Amino acid sequence: MTILDKVKTPADIKKFSRSELTELAADIRGAVLNKVSKIGGHTGPNLGVVELTIALHKVFHSPVDKFVWDVSHQTYPHKILTGRKHGFEDGHFYDITGYTSQEESEHDFFTVGHTSTSVANALGLAKARDLTDGQGNIIAILGDGSLSGGLALEAISNAGAYNQNFILILNDNQMSIAENHGGLYKGLAELRETNGQSPNNMFKAFGLDYKYLAEGNNLDALISLFEEVKDITHPIVLHINTEKGHGYQPAIDMKEAFHWRSPFNLEDGSLKNSRETKNYTRIILDYMEEKVSEGMPLVAVNGGIPMINNLKEFAEKHPENYVDAGIAEQYVTTFGGAVAAGGARAMIFHSSTFMQRAYDQFLHDLAINKEPAVVIVKSASISGSDKTHQGSFAIGMLSNIPDLVYLAPTSEEELLAMLDWSLTQKESPVILQIPEHGVENRPSSLVDFSKAQYEIVRKGTEVAILALGGLFSHGQKVMDALEKLDIKATLINPLFVADLDKETLEKLTADHSVFVTIEDGVVDGGFGQKVAGYLGKFGVKTLNYGAAKEFNDSVAIKELYDRYHLTPELMVADILEALK
Template identity: 70%
Template sequence: MAILDRINSPKDVKKLTSQELVELAQEVRQTVLHKVSNVGGHVGPNLGVTELTIALHKVFDSPVDKFVWDVSHQTYPHKILTGRKVGFTDGHFHDITPYTNQNESEHDFFTVGHTSTSIANALGLAKARDLTNGKGDRIAIIGDGSLSGGLAMEALNNAGDFDGNLIIIVNDNQMSIAENHGGLYRNLAELRATKGQAENNLFKSFGLDYKYLEEGNDLEALIALFEEVKGIDHPIVLHIHTEKGRGYLPATENKEAFHWRGAFELETGALKATPAGKSYTSIMLDYMDQKLSEGIPLVAINAAIPGIFGLKQFAAKYPERYIDAGIAEQFTITFGGAMATEGVRPIIFHNSTFLQRAYDQLWHDIAINKEPAIIIVKGGVISGSDETHQGSSAMTWISNIPNLKYLAPTSQEEFTAILDWALAQHEEPVVIQLPEHGVESRTTVLTDFSESTYQLEKAGEKVALLALGGLYSHGEKVAAELAEKGIHPTLVNPLFINDLDEDFLDKLTENHEVIVTLEDGILDGGFGQKVASFLGKYDVKVLNYGAKREFNDSVPVSELYDRYHLTPELMAADILKLLK
């Protein structure tokens, strides 16, 4: 009988012998690998903390002792040990969420999918415990990569003033999503090299107690360390050196590729799906290569996610023109914007879900100062992601910041035309929303984007379809559906997310009964509502299509499109009903 068959709660872990704990670690790894190889997921982070997680549950008493996981992309072993192992079996992979979720288990305390939050959360729980005479240790588990986030530094600073029980575990595997960047990692390296004895100690400088463990995948050593600090009466940092991807050779040999990976062949680690061909990120890489050859002073900047944009290839070719700031989204915006004021042309790459962490920097630093940086946004679409990585809000909040141009190309030609214009102008920041429905090709005539100018693609009657960005092809399909019913609509490519072509809209009202907007994001505060607000003074009906303002946890895109009536068939039916 497998050891794991006997584990249904943390109490069962406490009954195991030292040898059984070692066997359990191997079984937990096999269980994690079974799931992620079939449906994809975080590989290396989970494999690296297997022993650490088992030791935590062996020594501490969850949920009285509260474990707060940073990002929580390393919590699969924790979930397996806390009554959720069924979620790692065939037919049940999607029964559990990919991150911690307090609605899923009493052993989780926050829904978390972004970095650098654990210390602040754990400190908040610790302070509340002391104010209410509560019980139990409060334990933050944070990866070394997450330490570069400003919130982690703020929390460490405040933890230095705390006078109660707080245990901060720094899981040091020498990696973020990709390699680590920044001065603090030199100190971590110095601490590793001296077994924690270096005079220069980041954590002690905050006034925190400190202990180092070199063998962070050794169960006996981990258990001894945790037993030593259990019930401690002051904040302490446990700096634990682990191996990312431990126990699976492909994951240790290629740590970045196996941070998160799509479904793969377990024997070799090779992806099961064939990688897509041409993409907007590959077009972007070719474009930057060309511009550098022309002498454009271009710099690519990102915050710890080079793989999403293929920037490793660019970095290898132009190391002096590439900056990975680590998990520090705020910094990339302020830093890049300042570079733009000195004539350098920064292109700042962000995933929509992470860019929201830099809202104030976009508003206060980039926009107020009209710094001509270029910001590329990926993932700002209606998707089937979990709720912590839902990027569909981008168009609502970015489009309401003054002094910037926010554009949604529909094709590779428009994309490069926008880039050409953005690099040539020096008046304002430019945000470009990447389409996410495949690379399309269209003839573009617009080369100057300084003024909002909608593109009339096909003139028609009664109905006007304003299909924005990646949903332009949806607009074409809706037009075809209506044509089959005898209605030949006008088709418009708006291009501009935050600025209206008021003259164009004014003329549309002269010979159209219904004006329809399509956008790949949340409606409230977005493009469609801006159009509808402007058209309120006219005798015309307006239909806005996009997402509701709600969190969706891993709901298939097809289901969301049905819910929001974003399929061509449903939209056409709505339009015909309104015309009647």
């Protein structure tokens, strides 16, 4: 029996000796590595906070004392100590989520998978505690990478004006997902270099008390610090220097690669299934390289996630043409728009799930000012991810903003044609939603995308299939299946997400009684409903296919496609019923 086997609840570790706690740390690391090496997961962030988590549960009394974690990238040790260690054993990896979940445990208080939220959430709990005569310490755990997010800074400013118990732990491992960017990190470096004594202290400037701990992976030092501040009657920041990936050398040596790692070999950290395939990321990088070499004043902008688009390769060759603003989606959107407004060309890279935090910037800055920036949106698809990283909301979110050109390429050639047009026109911001189902090759029918024009790939009768972007191949399969039933359907590549080619739609109503729309996103407020809204006056039937408006938590994509009738077989059955 291991020492971890003796832990059923956090209270069990309170009687452990220091040597037993050290042994427990090794067991927790082993459990984390067992899981992530086999199915993938956040590796470095969790390994870095093992001792910090043990010390929290040793000193405080969860859930009366409330730990509010930021992002949840570092909550595996917390889960292991709070009755969920089975989720790290073979055969049970999918029994728990990868993020905090109040539905899963009384020791979690929010479902969180995005950054910079912990301080605001924790302050809200503190206010509720004080209004209801509640008990306990409120403790927010914030990573230094998350500190660049505007919400974190807004909340810290408000924490400085609070006058009751509030503890903010700044877990400073000198890393975000990738390296940190921004001037505030110079101040953090000064604090580390001076053992917390530098007068350049942003936390004190915000009105907070402050303590620094250099040995953030030292159990004794952590326990002593937490005992010192337990039940404090005013807000304080505990600036704790930890090592990302602590205890596993490959994760220390390759911090960015091990932030989130696909299944890997424990011996050396190498990936188990590593293979190069042609992808749209490579196509975009090669395109940017070509344009910069031609002298285009191009700037690639991203918010702390360069690995999603392999942008570091571009940055190394062209540092003056690259800006990583850290985790700051609002900033990169407004900044990139202003770059374009100033006469340069800006390509803003977003992941759909994080892009939603910049909604106001798309509307108020890009669209109202008609700034001709190009926004590359990845991961905007129906997927089996958890509910905090669901990328399927992009179309409904952005397609209802005026003066945005929103395009969905279906092939390499179309993407290149759209980039050529987008980076030369000066009238509108342009969104390019990158397909998520592999690279296809098909000639582009358009070179000018200033006005919605659908491509009729094949002209038929009775049934018109409008298959958008990444799910164009679904439309092809439905067309082929109908042809076997002697129904020669019309197949349309819409290309335009937000704007309708009304002329083409109206013409098709003359000899088509059923219209089918297929999109890689939520139907409500999306492309298909716009088509159906316009066609309503023509007396034709419209079937809209995409995702339902719901949160899905790690549901297999096959199950989702069956649920949404997004398989060719189910769509054909629906079409036949509509034709009756």
